[in-house]
Amino acid sequence: MRAIDTSDSLVVTDVPEPEPAAGEVVIDVVAAGVNRADVMQRAGLYPPPPGASSILGLEVSGTVSATGDGVSAWSVGDPVCALLAGGGYAEKVAVPAEQLLPIPRGIDPVDAAGLPEVACTVMSNVVMTGRLSPGELFLTHGGTSGIGTHAIQLARAMGARVATTARNATKLAAAEELGAQILIDYTADDFADRVQAEGGADVILDIIGAKYLEKNVAALALNGRLVIIGMQGGVKAELNIGALMAKRGSVIGTTLRSRPTSGTADSKAAVITETVARTWPLIEAGTVKPVIDSTFPLADADAAHRRLNSGDAVGKVLLTL
Amino acid sequence: MRAIDTSDSLVVTDVPEPEPAAGEVVIDVVAAGVNRADVMQRAGLYPPPPGASSILGLEVSGTVSATGDGVSAWSVGDPVCALLAGGGYAEKVAVPAEQLLPIPRGIDPVDAAGLPEVACTVMSNVVMTGRLSPGELFLTHGGTSGIGTHAIQLARAMGARVATTARNATKLAAAEELGAQILIDYTADDFADRVQAEGGADVILDIIGAKYLEKNVAALALNGRLVIIGMQGGVKAELNIGALMAKRGSVIGTTLRSRPTSGTADSKAAVITETVARTWPLIEAGTVKPVIDSTFPLADADAAHRRLNSGDAVGKVLLTL
Numbered sequence: 001m002r003a004i005d006t007s008d009s010l011v012v013t014d015v016p017e018p019e020p021a022a023g024e025v026v027i028d029v030v031a032a033g034v035n036r037a038d039v040m041q042r043a044g045l046y047p048p049p050p051g052a053s054s055i056l057g058l059e060v061s062g063t064v065s066a067t068g069d070g071v072s073a074w075s076v077g078d079p080v081c082a083l084l085a086g087g088g089y090a091e092k093v094a095v096p097a098e099q100l101l102p103i104p105r106g107i108d109p110v111d112a113a114g115l116p117e118v119a120c121t122v123m124s125n126v127v128m129t130g131r132l133s134p135g136e137l138f139l140t141h142g143g144t145s146g147i148g149t150h151a152i153q154l155a156r157a158m159g160a161r162v163a164t165t166a167r168n169a170t171k172l173a174a175a176e177e178l179g180a181q182i183l184i185d186y187t188a189d190d191f192a193d194r195v196q197a198e199g200g201a202d203v204i205l206d207i208i209g210a211k212y213l214e215k216n217v218a219a220l221a222l223n224g225r226l227v228i229i230g231m232q233g234g235v236k237a238e239l240n241i242g243a244l245m246a247k248r249g250s251v252i253g254t255t256l257r258s259r260p261t262s263g264t265a266d267s268k269a270a271v272i273t274e275t276v277a278r279t280w281p282l283i284e285a286g287t288v289k290p291v292i293d294s295t296f297p298l299a300d301a302d303a304a305h306r307r308l309n310s311g312d313a314v315g316k317v318l319l320t321l
Numbered sequence: 322m323r324a325i326d327t328s329d330s331l332v333v334t335d336v337p338e339p340e341p342a343a344g345e346v347v348i349d350v351v352a353a354g355v356n357r358a359d360v361m362q363r364a365g366l367y368p369p370p371p372g373a374s375s376i377l378g379l380e381v382s383g384t385v386s387a388t389g390d391g392v393s394a395w396s397v398g399d400p401v402c403a404l405l406a407g408g409g410y411a412e413k414v415a416v417p418a419e420q421l422l423p424i425p426r427g428i429d430p431v432d433a434a435g436l437p438e439v440a441c442t443v444m445s446n447v448v449m450t451g452r453l454s455p456g457e458l459f460l461t462h463g464g465t466s467g468i469g470t471h472a473i474q475l476a477r478a479m480g481a482r483v484a485t486t487a488r489n490a491t492k493l494a495a496a497e498e499l500g501a502q503i504l505i506d507y508t509a510d511d512f513a514d515r516v517q518a519e520g521g522a523d524v525i526l527d528i529i530g531a532k533y534l535e536k537n538v539a540a541l542a543l544n545g546r547l548v549i550i551g552m553q554g555g556v557k558a559e560l561n562i563g564a565l566m567a568k569r570g571s572v573i574g575t576t577l578r579s580r581p582t583s584g585t586a587d588s589k590a591a592v593i594t595e596t597v598a599r600t601w602p603l604i605e606a607g608t609v610k611p612v613i614d615s616t617f618p619l620a621d622a623d624a625a626h627r628r629l630n631s632g633d634a635v636g637k638v639l640l641t642l
Contacts, residue, residue, distance in 0.1 A: 244572070245574035246579070252570070253563075254569040
């Protein structure tokens with residue numbers, strides 16, 4: 001089958017088709033989501049977890065083409081999307097059955113490729129780990145990223161107030177359209193000051209890491225939770241423990257990709273169960289929408305990565321097979 | 322009445338007796354616990370929260386001597402102990418009724434003065450915030466401190482494995498007697514290495530802060546929770562966000578004293594309710610015991626502080642009225 005293996009050049013090559021092991025499903029891929037982790041993995045900065053495919057790609061949509069022993073929840077022909085440990089930039093991918101999600105009713109099968117990572121990331125980190133509650137103030141950085149566009153919508157649908165940062169008025173207007181209420185141009189304003197003027201953030205979803213650590217702690221409300229899921233701004237930074245104690249605050253670092261498939265309260269299967277139960281109805285009702293920036297054929301994966309790296313995308317960048 | 326007001330010299334002086342405001346109870350004090358926060362407040366390092374008494378003392382035992390309007394849960398003559406925002410080094414103290422606890426059956430009224438801070442601190446931070454579960458590994462630093470002696474016993478009673486650090490074999494033997502299973506002399510061994518050899522700590526209760534931040538994060542297990550409640554080792558330190566993310570770990574800073582009396586999930590009243598429901602039965606059954614190092618008359622408060630500062634105490638230092 002055609003696939004893009006880990007390589008500098010993102011060239012389509014021919015590789016053997018996967019067979020479903022026991023408990024696995026093989027998906028005929030319709031589209032694959034492009035994630036920053038793919039860009040980092042390509043640059044050698046984010047090696048795949050042990051045992052994961054060397055082929056890039058953390059999420060796909062498509063139809064079930066084969067099922068392994070012991071799989072009863074899914075049948076050949078089912079329209080699905082899936083959260084992967086890797087292997088999505090390919091015509092077919094094998095994945096543990098627990099990592100599949102149905103395509104929400106009314107959603108285009110291509111667009112569905114952009115849902116698993118953002119929906120599961122936001123559910124696990126903002127809701128399950130961050131425990132965002134109705135009436136609380138939620139701050140997401142990069143409100144026009146794939147995760148940001150979903151986080152804004154889900155937090156609003158949950159009854160939270162939503163603040164977001166972005167780097168210009170165009171991006172902030174897009175975030176406002178999605179429901180963000182407190183719009184912060186981080187090139188002009190101190191986001192911690194702006195958020196504190198609103199009472200402080202109860203939950204912050206952060207992809208920057210070190211560079212924002214001090215300001216994120218400063219932006220927290222009493223009992224606030226800072227959930228760090230990315231380190232685009234560096235790995236190590238000074239933590240003011242006194243400031244954190246005064247806020248009775250939490251700093252939580254986490255990743256979705258490194259979690260086990262099942263068997264723990266934070267496993268991918270547990271996150272998927274929660275996402276399908278809580279987010280899918282909101283998507284099917286039209287309250288939360290997939291936000292797709294652009295779609296590229298697999299052979300143009302390099303252009304898709306450039307689009308993501310440009311920082312100009314609003315929502316998800318997808319590859320079609 | 323006699324009391325020790327905030328001063329360098331800890332001299333007993335005569336001050337007006339407190340009257341109970343609406344919702345408050347006045348306690349005839351039998352004994353008061355001595356806490357590190359008292360020593361820091363005396364040194365000007367830990368100012369009392371706004372509105373709190375300038376008299377030292379965060380916990381007492383005694384009997385109810387008066388009740389204010391609207392207090393129905395307590396009556397004059399009830400034997401009680403209490404968590405205070407201040408004012409305990411005195412013959413009488415006024416306190417919101419929600420901050421009272423009954424003296425556990427079978428416990429000496431003087432010894433009961435050593436229970437509120439340790440029991441509420443451990444319940445709120447290890448159980449409610451840290452979510453310690455049966456079978457998990459719990460690390461407490463300073464296993465012979467008041468908090469340490471209680472934390473070891475409660476964690477064991479909950480079915481956790483318990484590791485502790487201390488600075489010599491005598492202290493470690495005392496911690497072992499209380500139930501600690503993994504005994505680490507921090508002057509000889511790297512505690513992070515020792516704890517990782519046991520699978521890593523699911524919950525760490527830390528009073529050191531900056532100096533231990535890196536090693537505490539290194540000591541965490543997957544999904545581990547580091548709860549920092551003191552900064553004896555400094556306020557600011559470098560946090561390795563990458564290490565925290567790899568562990569999917571949490572760093573939580575908190576204090577009991579700064580919390581509101583009631584009305585929030587982490588209020589003193591909420592913590593007290595949980596403590597009386599979960600810890601008091603274990604104390605009444607003899608499973609968890611008050612550990613009292615020494616008792617001094619109020620006039621010898623200076624000697625009591627010196628005893629606490631010596632680092633030689635095992636368990637609580639108390640003042641009797």
